[in-house]
Amino acid sequence: MAQPQSSSGTDGPIAAWGESVPLSPGDTLRNGLSDMTLSVTLLAHEWQVRVARHPGAREETAWRQWCDSTLPEHDEGLERFARGNEAPRVALRPALADLPLIVRPNHPLHLPPGTDTTIYMSTLVWLQLLVGDDRRLMEVPVRQPSWTWMGADTMEGELCYASLTAARLEPDNLPRRPWRAMSAVRLRHEGDDYLTLDRFSFPAPIMPLFRQSEPGVDGAHSLWTPTLSIRCERDLATASLKVEATPPPEAGPCTALAPARQPVERNHLVRTMDRIFG
Structure with a gap:
C-alpha cells in the first residue's frame, strides 16, 4: 500500500476501500x-x-x-x-443507504408482456469512518439524500430516500464513480399488458456490497450490489422480489466488501415486496 502523500491531491486514493x-x-x-x-x-x-x-x-x-x-x-x-x-x-468503508430508496426513472419505462428486462442504475454510498481495528467512529452520506414517503397514506408506510435514475439498458452506458454502487435490476413481466415502470423500491439496507476483483471498462474496481430480481405475474400488485447472492455476470469477478446493514429476514422481505412499486 502506498504511503500517505503530502500534496494538493492525487488522481486516486492512497488506500482502497477498507484499507488502513x-x-x-x-x-x-x-x-x-x-x-x-x-x-x-x-x-x-x-x-x-x-x-x-x-x-x-x-x-x-x-x-x-x-x-x-x-x-x-x-x-x-x-x-x-x-x-x-x-x-x-x-x-473508509462504503455502505448502502440505511433506508430503502424510492427510485424514479427520469422517464417512464414501458415493459412489454412476457419479457425479461434488466435496467442498470447506481446509488450513492455512505462513508463509514473506521479507526484502529475497524472501530466505527461515524458515517456520513457522500451527498445529503432527499426524503420521501412510501405507502398508501400517512398512517401506513415508511420513510425512504428519493433517488433518480436514467434506467440504462446497457451496463457500459452507466457512468462510473468511486462513491457509487452499481446495480442490475432484473424485471420479469409475465402479465398480458404493458407494465409501466415509473418508480420502484430498492431495498438498500438488506443488500451487501461487492468490489470488482479486476478493473472494469474504466480501469477502476467499481462497487456492485447483488442483482435485484422483480417478478410480476400479472400486474404490479402481484410483484415479488428476490435479492440474488452475487452481482450480475456483467460485473465480472467480485469480492465481498461490506455486509448488508440488516439480515435478510422473511418478514422484512414481505414488507418490502408489499411496497415494491408503492
Missing part, C-alpha cells in the same frame, strides 16, 4: 468525493472529523485523497471523538 492509512499526531487525511470534503485529523487524545459540502459545485469524477501535517483552517462540520487505545490508523 497510518497517521501520526498532527496528521490530517483529506478526501475529496463528489461535492464534499472529508478531513480526519489525529491528535494526541482525540480524533477530529470535518465534513464540508460544496452545493452547486461540479461533481468530481475521481476520489482525491491526500495526507499532510497541516491542521484544517476551518471548523465547519467539526465532530470530535475522544481516543481510546486504538492504533493510530484510519480507513
Whole structure:
C-alpha cells in the first residue's frame, strides 16, 4: 500500500476501500468525493472529523485523497471523538443507504408482456469512518439524500430516500464513480399488458456490497450490489422480489466488501415486496 502523500491531491486514493492509512499526531487525511470534503485529523487524545459540502459545485469524477501535517483552517462540520487505545490508523468503508430508496426513472419505462428486462442504475454510498481495528467512529452520506414517503397514506408506510435514475439498458452506458454502487435490476413481466415502470423500491439496507476483483471498462474496481430480481405475474400488485447472492455476470469477478446493514429476514422481505412499486 502506498504511503500517505503530502500534496494538493492525487488522481486516486492512497488506500482502497477498507484499507488502513497510518497517521501520526498532527496528521490530517483529506478526501475529496463528489461535492464534499472529508478531513480526519489525529491528535494526541482525540480524533477530529470535518465534513464540508460544496452545493452547486461540479461533481468530481475521481476520489482525491491526500495526507499532510497541516491542521484544517476551518471548523465547519467539526465532530470530535475522544481516543481510546486504538492504533493510530484510519480507513473508509462504503455502505448502502440505511433506508430503502424510492427510485424514479427520469422517464417512464414501458415493459412489454412476457419479457425479461434488466435496467442498470447506481446509488450513492455512505462513508463509514473506521479507526484502529475497524472501530466505527461515524458515517456520513457522500451527498445529503432527499426524503420521501412510501405507502398508501400517512398512517401506513415508511420513510425512504428519493433517488433518480436514467434506467440504462446497457451496463457500459452507466457512468462510473468511486462513491457509487452499481446495480442490475432484473424485471420479469409475465402479465398480458404493458407494465409501466415509473418508480420502484430498492431495498438498500438488506443488500451487501461487492468490489470488482479486476478493473472494469474504466480501469477502476467499481462497487456492485447483488442483482435485484422483480417478478410480476400479472400486474404490479402481484410483484415479488428476490435479492440474488452475487452481482450480475456483467460485473465480472467480485469480492465481498461490506455486509448488508440488516439480515435478510422473511418478514422484512414481505414488507418490502408489499411496497415494491408503492
